[in-house]
Amino acid sequence: MAAACTSRTRQMMGLLRILRNFSQNERLLSTSVLRHNVASDGPPKFTPPSKPVIIDKTQKEASLRRFLSPEFIPPRQRTNPVKFSIERKDMIQRRKVLNIPEFYAGSILAVTMTDPHVNGNMNRFIGICIQRSGKGLGATFILRNVVDGQGVEICYELYSPRMRKIEVLKLEKRLDDNLMYLRDALPEYSTFNFDMQPVHYEITGDVPVNLLKVKMRPKPWSKRWERPKFNIKGIHFDLCLTPEMMEHAQKWAEPWRPYDMLKEYDTSSLEEHIFKEVQENLRK
Amino acid sequence: MTNTQLVNTVTPVIQCIRTHRTNTWWDEHLTEDNASFLKKVVTEEYKQQTTDKLNPLKDEPWPRHEWVEGSRRVGLVAVKLGMMPVWTKSGERHVVTMLQVQDCHVVKHLSKEEYEGHTAALIVGGKNVSPFHRPEGYLEVFRNAGVPPKQKLTTFCVSDNAIIKPGTPLYAAHFRPGQYVDVTAKTIGKGFQGVMKRWGFKGQPASHGQTKTHRRPGSLGPGGDPAKVFKGKKMPGRMGNIYDTTHGLKVWRVNTKYNILYVNGSVPGHRNCLVKVRDSILPTRLENNKNPPFPTFFADGDEEIPEDLYDQDMFQFGEPMAE
Numbered sequence: 170m171a172a173a174c175t176s177r178t179r180q181m182m183g184l185l186r187i188l189r190n191f192s193q194n195e196r197l198l199s200t201s202v203l204r205h206n207v208a209s210d211g212p213p214k215f216t217p218p219s220k221p222v223i224i225d226k227t228q229k230e231a232s233l234r235r236f237l238s239p240e241f242i243p244p245r246q247r248t249n250p251v252k253f254s255i256e257r258k259d260m261i262q263r264r265k266v267l268n269i270p271e272f273y274a275g276s277i278l279a280v281t282m283t284d285p286h287v288n289g290n291m292n293r294f295i296g297i298c299i300q301r302s303g304k305g306l307g308a309t310f311i312l313r314n315v316v317d318g319q320g321v322e323i324c325y326e327l328y329s330p331r332m333r334k335i336e337v338l339k340l341e342k343r344l345d346d347n348l349m350y351l352r353d354a355l356p357e358y359s360t361f362n363f364d365m366q367p368v369h370y371e372i373t374g375d376v377p378v379n380l381l382k383v384k385m386r387p388k389p390w391s392k393r394w395e396r397p398k399f400n401i402k403g404i405h406f407d408l409c410l411t412p413e414m415m416e417h418a419q420k421w422a423e424p425w426r427p428y429d430m431l432k433e434y435d436t437s438s439l440e441e442h443i444f445k446e447v448q449e450n451l452r453k
Numbered sequence: 454m455t456n457t458q459l460v461n462t463v464t465p466v467i468q469c470i471r472t473h474r475t476n477t478w479w480d481e482h483l484t485e486d487n488a489s490f491l492k493k494v495v496t497e498e499y500k501q502q503t504t505d506k507l508n509p510l511k512d513e514p515w516p517r518h519e520w521v522e523g524s525r526r527v528g529l530v531a532v533k534l535g536m537m538p539v540w541t542k543s544g545e546r547h548v549v550t551m552l553q554v555q556d557c558h559v560v561k562h563l564s565k566e567e568y569e570g571h572t573a574a575l576i577v578g579g580k581n582v583s584p585f586h587r588p589e590g591y592l593e594v595f596r597n598a599g600v601p602p603k604q605k606l607t608t609f610c611v612s613d614n615a616i617i618k619p620g621t622p623l624y625a626a627h628f629r630p631g632q633y634v635d636v637t638a639k640t641i642g643k644g645f646q647g648v649m650k651r652w653g654f655k656g657q658p659a660s661h662g663q664t665k666t667h668r669r670p671g672s673l674g675p676g677g678d679p680a681k682v683f684k685g686k687k688m689p690g691r692m693g694n695i696y697d698t699t700h701g702l703k704v705w706r707v708n709t710k711y712n713i714l715y716v717n718g719s720v721p722g723h724r725n726c727l728v729k730v731r732d733s734i735l736p737t738r739l740e741n742n743k744n745p746p747f748p749t750f751f752a753d754g755d756e757e758i759p760e761d762l763y764d765q766d767m768f769q770f771g772e773p774m775a776e
């Protein structure tokens with residue numbers, strides 16, 4: 170026991186000695202460095218303090234994703250490209266004044282419009298975007314919400330002078346581009362609170378995809394959503410249709426469609442070109 | 454390729470006579486080098502001709518008069534590009550057609566005596582076209598004016614104080630926003646069409662015992678007294694591909710850089726077709742057409758015109774939002 174004590178104490182002493190040596194050594198090192206500087210340069214160089222980084226929290230950060238709004242891509246027609254370039258100039262001019270954020274079918278938006286029939290002149294509506302259609306200046310999007318048990322859909326024109334603000338409350342994609350089937354789904358899937366707060370979303374990386382499969386009301390629906398021409402993946406068909414009905418719907422399948430060469434429209438090169446043009450002009 | 458002629462023997466059977474084919478296409482007897490050289494030469498010539506006409510010192514322009522009430526001025530030939538929406542300052546949405554004036558030149562002047570005895574006329578040509586597939590007689594008119602050959606030629610009846618020297622270019626700034634305009638073009642051809650589409654007849658009901666009669670014209674007129682069908686009875690036939698005019702279209706905007714007119718509503722014709730644009734003849738729109746650029750807009754550099762001219766009521770996209 171005495172031996173253990175002594176060994177421990179010996180260890181402690183050793184440690185203390187090392188520490189003392191270390192501190193002495195440090196002091197030696199530091200003084201030597203100072204003396205070294207003084208010897209060579211003269212007075213130490215003045216490094217100005219780093220500039221304060223101003224984080225503007227009032228404006229939402231612009232998305233850093235490579236996103237080109239679908240209305241910029243011209244349709245496959247025999248029109249003169251001059252017409253599209255002139256329309257694009259107008260669209261870019263409007264975008265410099267009104268910020269149109271990136272959004273997809275399935276994102277939840279809040280839109281403020283001027284309305285002469287309202288007291289405060291502004292009219293705010295929140296809903297889920299079910300469809301984005303139209304090319305050029307006439308591009309539109311439809312917002313759907315259920316207000317007091319009544320389903321309401323409003324079609325807004327992106328470039329109308331009555332638009333005041335477009336905010337994305339929740340940015341996400343769904344399994345389909347066209348969510349018209351929400352009209353025949355249970356109302357819980359289309360209700361959104363008007364006091365909803367914006368949900369934070371990443372400005373880099375992929376847009377989150379909501380793999381939600383929606384439950385439908387009993388048939389008849391406004392359209393026969395099970396048919397392959399709509400190609401809907403976002404409906405939970407197992408709960409509302411029997412396998413025989415699904416097979417019957419496959420009678421309207423057109424398996425030659427993906428091989429139809431006249432319907433091919435490769436927009437990749439066009440998109441790149443237009444994306445560069447738009448980015449350049451927006452920065453001006 | 455030798456064309457042989459059948460020797461006429463004495464037989465009563467109907468002979469087939471082969472005629473010598475006299476016309477060839479322009480590069481049939483040319484080598485490839487020659488053909489490409491000709492094409493290059495022609496484009497250079499066009500450029501030279503257009504730049505010559507832009508410079509008024511080389512020409513001797515005819516005297517320009519002031520606009521008087523009751524005088525008629527030239528119109529333009531334009532290409533229909535497409536349509537797009539336009540908003541007023543109060544938020545109302547209208548649709549406009551974009552008409553681009555591509556290489557419009559005055560090609561010939563016909564005096565009162567030559568034309569009809571009442572008014573003088575100016576022949577105006579539209580879009581440039583290659584001279585290789587046109588007959589010589591057609592190209593002669595353009596050679597006299599010193600202008601590249603055009604795809605469409607139209608005549609405009611013009612008062613004597615509005616005549617312009619052949620060869621002057623015409624621009625979209627000839628029309629100003631707020632003016633009213635008539636547009637003439639060939640309508641889209643629909644082919645042989647039935648009476649419901651062509652004349653808007655009501656047809657017959659789909660059910661309730663109709664036997665094989667749903668889109669037919671029905672009766673052709675009164676019975677035994679005339680005992681005939683009157684001339685001009687509306688019947689099925691070829692529809693479209695005829696000249697038609699839309700009157701009283703407002704000009705919303707003029708782009709002087711690309712020479713584009715934004716004209717209210719729709720215009721007859723398909724996309725990229727050539728249309729004839731002139732000042733409106735409607736009596737209620739004469740007020741709006743006062744004091745136009747007379748006889749036409751000359752791009753000599755007298756007046757500085759901004760790139761875009763907008764109508765008063767139109768919403769301009771670069772405007773900041775009012776709160």
